Amino acid sequence: MWTWFHRLASPPSFYRLAERLAPWLGAASLLLLLGGWIDGLMFAPADYQQKDAFRIIYVHVPTAAVSLSLYSAMAVAGVVAVIWRIKLAECAMMAIAPVGASMTAVALITGMLWGKPMWGAYWVWDARLTSELVLLFLYLGVIGLYQAFDDPRAGARACALLAIVGAVNVPIVKFSVEWWNSLHQGSTLLKMGKPTMSAAMAGPLYAALAGTMLFCAYAVLRRMQNELLVRERGTRWVGELQRAQAVDDRSASV
Amino acid sequence: MSKLLDPAFWSMSGYAVFVWGSFGLTVAVYLWNWLAPQRRRREILESVTEE
Numbered sequence: 001m002w003t004w005f006h007r008l009a010s011p012p013s014f015y016r017l018a019e020r021l022a023p024w025l026g027a028a029s030l031l032l033l034l035g036g037w038i039d040g041l042m043f044a045p046a047d048y049q050q051k052d053a054f055r056i057i058y059v060h061v062p063t064a065a066v067s068l069s070l071y072s073a074m075a076v077a078g079v080v081a082v083i084w085r086i087k088l089a090e091c092a093m094m095a096i097a098p099v100g101a102s103m104t105a106v107a108l109i110t111g112m113l114w115g116k117p118m119w120g121a122y123w124v125w126d127a128r129l130t131s132e133l134v135l136l137f138l139y140l141g142v143i144g145l146y147q148a149f150d151d152p153r154a155g156a157r158a159c160a161l162l163a164i165v166g167a168v169n170v171p172i173v174k175f176s177v178e179w180w181n182s183l184h185q186g187s188t189l190l191k192m193g194k195p196t197m198s199a200a201m202a203g204p205l206y207a208a209l210a211g212t213m214l215f216c217a218y219a220v221l222r223r224m225q226n227e228l229l230v231r232e233r234g235t236r237w238v239g240e241l242q243r244a245q246a247v248d249d250r251s252a253s254v
Numbered sequence: 255m256s257k258l259l260d261p262a263f264w265s266m267s268g269y270a271v272f273v274w275g276s277f278g279l280t281v282a283v284y285l286w287n288w289l290a291p292q293r294r295r296r297e298i299l300e301s302v303t304e305e
Contacts, residue, residue, distance in 0.1 A: 026288075033284075037277070042257055052266035055273050059280040099287060106283050110276040117272050215284060222291035229298045245299045 009088045011228045012237040018221040025218040032211030040204035047201075056114040057188075058204055062212035064107035067135060068170055070100035070216060074142070075167040078160030087231065088224075090156035093163060094146055095223035099216055101139035108132055119183060127176040128184035135173055138166040152231060 007013050040058035047054035074096040080089035111129065112122040123129065142159045149155030172179075177186050188197050197205070232238050257263050266273040 041273075041277070042263070046267065051269065053269040053272060055266070056276045059276050063280065102283050102287060106280050109279055113272045113276045113279075117269055215287070219287040219291065222295070226291055226294050226298060229295065233298075242299050245296075 009086055011087065011232050011235075014088055015225055015228055015237070018225050022218055022221045022225075025214050025221065029211045029214035029218055032207045033215065036204045036207030036209075036211055040208065044201045044204055045198070050118060053114065053117050054201075056110055058208045060107060060110040060114060061188075061205060062209045063103045063110065064132070065209060066212050066216050067100060067104040067107050067132070068173055069213070070096050070103060070220075071135060071138070071163075071170055072167070074100060075163045075170075078163040081156055081160045082164070087153075088228075090153065090160070091224045091227040091231070092220070093142075093159060094156060095220045095227055097139055097142045097146070097159075099219045099223065101136060101143065103212075103216065104132065104136040104139060108136060124183055126183045127180040128173065128182050131169060131173040131176050134169050138162070138169060141166075 008017065037058055041055055044055070046052050074093050077089045077092040077096065080086055081093060108129075111132075115124070116122050142163055145162055146152075146155045146159050149158065176182060177184050229238055229241070264270060264274075
């Protein structure tokens with residue numbers, strides 16, 4: 001078990017595993033996203049109160065959901081990086097940050113575009129909105145902190161500490177709609193028991209959610225591969241990859 | 255497919271700017287997440303060759 005684990009955590013074998021896995025994740029996410037979004041835009045019935053504006057749910061909820069799960073994953077990778085000093089965990093952390101930041105930004109902006117017609121305002125300083133904005137700043141803080149260090153290992157260590165401390169914000173975002181009297185509505189889908197949504201509306205949402213999760217896994221793997229290439233520059237396996245790339249380029253230009 | 259020719263579909267019961275704006279932004283950000291790592295990989299592999 002442990003030898004297997006160590007082999008997986010070694011940069012060249014992880015790189016190869018990611019290379020094999022990524023295309024499948026990408027293809028599956030593309031199918032789910034296309035299916036979910038087309039179904040959600042064209043075939044799901046309009047909401048009796050919000051009419052067609054409710055369709056923003058198909059981009060808002062999936063991105064908001066992954067903004068939290070990516071942060072949790074980043075904090076877990078941070079714990080592993082601090083305690084065991086595993087290079088791969090550092091790479092995972094630094095690969096998750098930009099993907100998470102972009103998903104958080106999309107969740108915030110689509111939320112604003114939904115809030116304007118429904119609440120009458122793009123922004124209110126409400127518990128859910130404010131804590132999600134803090135989440136964006138935490139992601140940006142991790143990215144900025146990493147870039148401020150010359151040594152990637154020292155940078156990753158500092159980022160890990162920030163990511164771990166910032167993890168307190170995750171339950172605050174998640175439960176803000178229950179703890180405080182919020183303008184933001186409660187969860188429709190991700191709760192115990194029956195979803196308070198008809199199947200024709202919920203189906204595309206599940207597809208878009210699953211598609212977004214797989215897509216983020218794809219994007220994180222690709223970024224981890226890049227992070228590994230940069231850190232392992234000059235090693236034999238990177239050299240081999242490069243030569244293969246150079247051969248590809250030459251045959252493509254012929 | 256007739257739905258795509260129906261102006262009522264594109265108008266999204268008057269919320270077209272918000273609905274299409276949200277989807278447009280989302281698609282753009284997903285595309286960036288898809289393409290940016292590919293471009294970066296190419297850069298990295300090319301930069302190592304020069305060294």
